[in-house]
Amino acid sequence: MADQDRIQLLQGTLDLLVLQTLVFGEQHGHGIATAIQRTSEDVLLVDHGSLYPALQRLERAGLISSDWGTSDNNRRARYYKLTRTGRARLTAETGKWEKMVRAVSRVLKPGKQEA
Numbered sequence: 635m636a637d638q639d640r641i642q643l644l645q646g647t648l649d650l651l652v653l654q655t656l657v658f659g660e661q662h663g664h665g666i667a668t669a670i671q672r673t674s675e676d677v678l679l680v681d682h683g684s685l686y687p688a689l690q691r692l693e694r695a696g697l698i699s700s701d702w703g704t705s706d707n708n709r710r711a712r713y714y715k716l717t718r719t720g721r722a723r724l725t726a727e728t729g730k731w732e733k734m735v736r737a738v739s740r741v742l743k744p745g746k747q748e749a
Contacts, residue, residue, distance in 0.1 A: 648680065648688050649697075650731060653716060653724040656698060660715035662705055663689060689714055697723050 655661065655669045666689075667680035692698045697720035705711040716724070 646727075647731075648684060649692060650724070650727050651678070651680075652685075652688060652692060652714075653697060653720055653727070656714060656716040656720070657724070660713045662703075662711040662713050664705075664711075666714065692720070696720070 651670050652666055655666050655673075658669075661669065663682070663685055667682060667685055670678055670680050689698065689700075693700055693714070697717060698714045699717055700712050700714045703711060703713045
């Protein structure tokens, strides 16, 4: 996919996607970025300059925790995992996100009704 077809993520959206990615288990930063990009079929581009501040913000908020470990290529890496508080926030924010998507869709396509 061409770079111009990829979508940069807004802060709140990135936070939500990071939390969702960590539902499947702990992961280092590059792994989180790769998982989001792969799962979105290369539509969502996670800039590392946005990712690492997001990880720090989520950790300060108690939504994720981290420990140092060794990556697959034998490098030292910080591994992040979802906390109980993070899981609860993910559930709440997912509901809000879905409501917003439905509302935006109604505005963009006002004649189309949901089945």
